[in-house]
Amino acid sequence: MNKLLFFAHLKDEAGAETLSIDVSGKTIAELKTIVSEQHGLTKIDSVMTAINEEFAEDDDIIQQGDTIAFIPPVSGG
Template identity: 80%
Template sequence: MNKLLFFAHLKDEAGKESITIDAAGKNVAELKAFVAEQHGMTKLDSAMTAINEEFAEDSDIIQEGDTIAFIPPVSGG
């Protein structure tokens, strides 16, 4: 199983801070599409993704036990 973490407005959109699903074998792009469809998240495609606290590419494969974080773009001044 894999723990998915949502930050900032993604947490609000998901309605929770984290979920646990079986994502092993999927790449990041496939996982984003799956989570967006299952949880009605419209802004997940623009989020950065980290696997085990390291930024990941859309082609990176998720392994059993990985923790995946979705981090939306931020702006500041």
């Protein structure tokens, strides 16, 4: 299983701060498609993604037990 973490507006859209699903062997891009379709997340392509607290690219492969965080852009002054 993998743990997904959602921050800011994404946790409101997902309806939870965390989810546990098995996405091992999938890429970050494939995961973004899955959570977008299953949980109605909008603009998922514009968020930063991290695997085990290290920034990840869309072609990175998810391993069993990885924690994936979705971090939307932050603005402010």
